[in-house]
Amino acid sequence: MSDPHPRNPADRGVVWLGSPAFPDAARSALKDTQLRANLKRATGTIRDKRLTVAAELDDWEELRTAAAAIKTRTSRHLDRYLLQLERSVTAAGGTVHWAADAAEANRIVTALVRATGEREVVKVKSMATQEIGLNEHLAEAGIAAYETDLAELIVQLGDDRPSHILVPAIHRNRTEIRDLFVARMGDWGRPAPDGLRDDPHELAEAARRHLREKFLNAKVAVSGANFAVADTGTVVVVESEGNGRMCLTLPQTLITVMGIEKVVPTWSDLEVFLQLLPRSSTGERMNPYTSTWTGTTDGDGPSEFHLVLLDNGRTDTLADTVGRQALACIRCSACLNVCPVFERTGGHAYGSVYPGPIGAVLTPQLVGVGQAASLPFASTLCGACYDACPVKIDIPELLLHLRAEAVEAERAAKRLPTAEAVAMKAAAAVLDSPRLLSAAQQAGSLGGRALARGGRIRRLPGPLHGWSDTRDTPAPPAESFRTWWRKNKEGDR
Amino acid sequence: MRVALFVTCVADTMFPDTGRAVVTVLERLGHTVEFPQEQTCCGQLHFNTGYRPDAVPLVARFARTFAEYDAVVTPSASCTGMIRDNHPLLAERYGRPDLRRTVAELVPRVHEFTEFLTDVLGVTDVGARFPHRVTYHPTCHSLRGLRLGDRPLRLLRAVQDIDLVDLPAADSCCGFGGTFAVKNAETSGAMLADKAAGVLETGAEVLCAADNSCLMHIGGGLSRRGSTVRTVHLAEILATTEGTLR
Numbered sequence: 001m002s003d004p005h006p007r008n009p010a011d012r013g014v015v016w017l018g019s020p021a022f023p024d025a026a027r028s029a030l031k032d033t034q035l036r037a038n039l040k041r042a043t044g045t046i047r048d049k050r051l052t053v054a055a056e057l058d059d060w061e062e063l064r065t066a067a068a069a070i071k072t073r074t075s076r077h078l079d080r081y082l083l084q085l086e087r088s089v090t091a092a093g094g095t096v097h098w099a100a101d102a103a104e105a106n107r108i109v110t111a112l113v114r115a116t117g118e119r120e121v122v123k124v125k126s127m128a129t130q131e132i133g134l135n136e137h138l139a140e141a142g143i144a145a146y147e148t149d150l151a152e153l154i155v156q157l158g159d160d161r162p163s164h165i166l167v168p169a170i171h172r173n174r175t176e177i178r179d180l181f182v183a184r185m186g187d188w189g190r191p192a193p194d195g196l197r198d199d200p201h202e203l204a205e206a207a208r209r210h211l212r213e214k215f216l217n218a219k220v221a222v223s224g225a226n227f228a229v230a231d232t233g234t235v236v237v238v239e240s241e242g243n244g245r246m247c248l249t250l251p252q253t254l255i256t257v258m259g260i261e262k263v264v265p266t267w268s269d270l271e272v273f274l275q276l277l278p279r280s281s282t283g284e285r286m287n288p289y290t291s292t293w294t295g296t297t298d299g300d301g302p303s304e305f306h307l308v309l310l311d312n313g314r315t316d317t318l319a320d321t322v323g324r325q326a327l328a329c330i331r332c333s334a335c336l337n338v339c340p341v342f343e344r345t346g347g348h349a350y351g352s353v354y355p356g357p358i359g360a361v362l363t364p365q366l367v368g369v370g371q372a373a374s375l376p377f378a379s380t381l382c383g384a385c386y387d388a389c390p391v392k393i394d395i396p397e398l399l400l401h402l403r404a405e406a407v408e409a410e411r412a413a414k415r416l417p418t419a420e421a422v423a424m425k426a427a428a429a430v431l432d433s434p435r436l437l438s439a440a441q442q443a444g445s446l447g448g449r450a451l452a453r454g455g456r457i458r459r460l461p462g463p464l465h466g467w468s469d470t471r472d473t474p475a476p477p478a479e480s481f482r483t484w485w486r487k488n489k490e491g492d493r
Numbered sequence: 494m495r496v497a498l499f500v501t502c503v504a505d506t507m508f509p510d511t512g513r514a515v516v517t518v519l520e521r522l523g524h525t526v527e528f529p530q531e532q533t534c535c536g537q538l539h540f541n542t543g544y545r546p547d548a549v550p551l552v553a554r555f556a557r558t559f560a561e562y563d564a565v566v567t568p569s570a571s572c573t574g575m576i577r578d579n580h581p582l583l584a585e586r587y588g589r590p591d592l593r594r595t596v597a598e599l600v601p602r603v604h605e606f607t608e609f610l611t612d613v614l615g616v617t618d619v620g621a622r623f624p625h626r627v628t629y630h631p632t633c634h635s636l637r638g639l640r641l642g643d644r645p646l647r648l649l650r651a652v653q654d655i656d657l658v659d660l661p662a663a664d665s666c667c668g669f670g671g672t673f674a675v676k677n678a679e680t681s682g683a684m685l686a687d688k689a690a691g692v693l694e695t696g697a698e699v700l701c702a703a704d705n706s707c708l709m710h711i712g713g714g715l716s717r718r719g720s721t722v723r724t725v726h727l728a729e730i731l732a733t734t735e736g737t738l739r
Contacts, residue, residue: 026680036683340666344683378677380670380684381541383637400579403543424539428547431502431534432554441506456716466678470685471713474507481500481509485528489516 012312013102013133014366016161019351021374026345035171039346042170046337049283050388056285063276068392070269071328075318081230081263082309088233092295094305099257101312102132108308109134109222109255110141116253118143118219124237124244125149126224127165127331128257128310130353131366134222145222146188146214148243150207157184163347163355165333166281171346174198185210211243221247221302225258226330227273228307231266234294235307238277238287248291254302259310261327273330276390281332313366322401326362328391333358335385335395341378350375357385361398369405370413376402419463434482441480448476497527497562499555499603501569501705502534504726508705510739511568511725514732515606518619519566522610526566531558537575540583542672549587552580556595564613565603568728570641570703571634573605578638605635606728607644607703617647621731624654628697629727630688630711632704633666645703645727652730660700661691669710685714692722699738701727 019025029035054060074081086096099105113121121138123129123145135145135156147156154169155162158180162168169177178198185192190210196202223244227236235256237244248254264270278287296305318324336342336356347355352363352372360375369376376399385395410418417425430436451457452475460468467473479487496519500512516526535555536548555576559565567573577600584596610616629649635641649657668674668684688711692700700715702708705726712724729738 023677023679026677030679030683340668340684341677341680344680376543377673378680380633380666380668380673380681382633382666382670384633384664384666387637400541400543403541404545405543407543420542421544424542424544424547428539428544428550431536432550434531434533437502437505437533444506458717463675467675467713469678470682470717471674471710472716473713474709474716476507477509479509481505481512482528482530484509484513486530489528 011101011103012367014131015352022378025349029345029349035346038173043337043343053279053283064392066272067276084230085263089307092233094295097308099308099310105132105308105310106137112255112306113143116220120144121220121222122146122148122214122218122247124223124247125152128224128259148211165331181206189213215246215250218251220253221251223256225256225262228263230263234292237291239289242289245289245291249301253304255306257308260314277330277332280334280390317365323365325393328393329358334388338384338388357395364402370409373406445476494563496524496564499565499567501572503705511728514728515568517732529558535572535575540579549583552583560595566609568606570605570639574634574638576603611644618651619731622653622736623730623733624736626656626697627699628658628660628695630702632702632707635703658695667707667711669707689714700724
């Protein structure tokens with residue numbers, strides 16, 4: 001689908017500019033044995049918890065089917081539900097803003113903060129504001145944005161990047177976190193207490209005291225949204241710590257940045273997702289804090305509420321009838337936790353705020369497949385993500401779809417075919433001819449057996465060396481199956 | 494019932510014993526197996542690497558070659574998955590109406606080997622004897638693609654004198670993933686290391702599965718570690734009555 005108003009992908013954020021392609025980034029990550037140990041432990045724990053709580057519900061599969069159906073129906077009439085949401089929010093005392101891309105959303109939020117006269121904002125954990133790079137943009141405008149989710153705080157104190165949708169500091173263990181708190185908390189506000197140990201309770205207490213100051217002083221908060229209900233104009237944030245609730249209730253002004261795909265028609269639709277999300281993400285039956293607000297209420301919570309509806313590539317994604325199912329994602333991160341690739345490489349290797357399997361299908365669609373061409377190939381297509389997805393996004397199908405798009409984009413961009421394209425053409429010619437295949441088998445058998453020692457080939461030539469660095473290849477047999485059949489069975493028939 | 498063997502390009506070229514084993518088992522059960530010589534490959538390599546148009550002639554060849562058979566049996570879960578899920582998709586997108594029709598009619602008659610034995614023929618005991626310690630790796634396409642469930646295990650448990658042991662973290666991918674093992678060789682190797690460790694932990698003499706490609710990957714990792722564990726397609730265990738592999 002061609003966009004009648006093509007925008008510069010650089011205005012969309014999402015990817016970290018200058019990140020290496022996945023295989024190169026993964027290679028460095030794999031060498032970090034501490035990172036791999038942290039990831040293995042963390043993903044293993046969440047995986048087991050999710051399986052246990054999902055198995056508790058007799059209607060788990062029906063819930064998944066219902067969730068997928070609600071998302072499909074809503075996306076088909078997205079324009080209608082978004083306009084309904086705008087009317088409901090406005091009627092309840094809020095103001096709705098429309099942002100076509102990250103650059104526009106950042107301009108809107110910056111102007112709204114400036115209008116309050118404040119130089120500091122507190123933030124609720126939010127993927128949408130990560131996606132648009134809001135903190136960096138606010139910093140350039142002289143506004144300090146304080147992350148208040150514990151894991152986001154760890155990432156911010158470390159000048160680091162999030163490596164997981166739900167647990168952005170999953171790549172850090174508690175000793176690393178203690179060192180970070182001791183070294184950096186003082187630069188941002190209340191310092192870590194003397195003698196802080198790497199005990200989870202002590203670490204949480206240090207963060208609590210550090211953040212409490214921010215909550216009590218903040219006049220402006222910025223959040224994302226997990227859902228927004230079109231018919232009532234209610235916005236929903238789901239979280240574990242209560243820090244989000246502090247931000248959503250204490251300041252005078254609340255600015256929420258929300259992807260346009262987060263709208264659900266009614267509260268009865270919301271009910272389905274509130275069962276699926278906590279069980280899929282943290283492995284809890286119910287998340288500790290579910291905050292809902294509808295516009296503004298006199299004398300209760302923020303007196304000013306702005307909702308910024310963010311497109312940023314979503315309409316382009318919606319135009320792709322196969323690719324659009326990625327927009328159903330509720331950011332639970334179950335697919336990351338079960339992914340054998342993510343478990344080994346961590347999230348940074350994906351070069352995007354959206355890592356893991358969902359990132360591999362969402363990122364190329366949001367910014368254009370040419371900007372993230374290695375991501376659809378960063379999977380063995382093992383299918384664990386599809387089984388875990390609470391809204392039944394067929395991630396393997398999407399990966400295959402985007403691989404074809406990546407190959408096509410490369411073909412269109414280059415005058416000469418790539419070496420891979422030439423090899424694929426040659427293989428297709430051989431495989432479409434039993435005669436050529438038989439000849440290739442005989443040649444391969446002779447060549448392979450010459451290379452082999454003790455029935456094994458230890459080193460393969462050319463691009464196959466990556467394979468043979470850690471794997472032996474069996475010597476080809478003296479005769480192929482088809483040759484054996486011709487000699488031994490053909491006469492019987 | 495006219496039964497054709499689709500041996501797959503991988504087994505044809507690298508693991509002919511698997512094809513012979515399938516023929517042995519089916520003949521022992523009283524069936525005549527044909528091997529149409531015009532067969533080559535299901536097109537999975539091209540499809541999964543993003544070269545969809547290059548896979549279309551292979552889809553057409555497959556349809557042409559097997560259209561007249563009552564059942565097509567193939568010793569690969571991943572090739573069965575490719576045929577079942579993606580041949581109709583490619584025929585729909587790139588094919589002429591006659592190809593679409595042929596593919597739609599043929600696909601329901603294509604069976605992975607263990608599906609054919611348990612669902613179509615209704616057997617679990619195929620008269621095999623194999624007095625060795627064996628572990629089974631459910632490949633991703635067996636487990637999550639075709640949902641073979643315990644079909645392979647039911648067949649293996651019925652083998653006389655077999656010592657079948659569970660593989661730890663059996664449902665984890667071995668890291669093969671076709672061209673993934675070349676494009677992302679290091680990540681693939683990290684997954685392989687864990688799978689190989691799991692196999693060695695069982696103390697099994699033989700690792701079996703329903704896909705030769707995954708077995709070649711795990712076997713390559715085991716061999717590089719100096720292990721003597723043999724990797725064989727489970728058809729080769731089901732074919733033996735003497736208790737020894739070819």
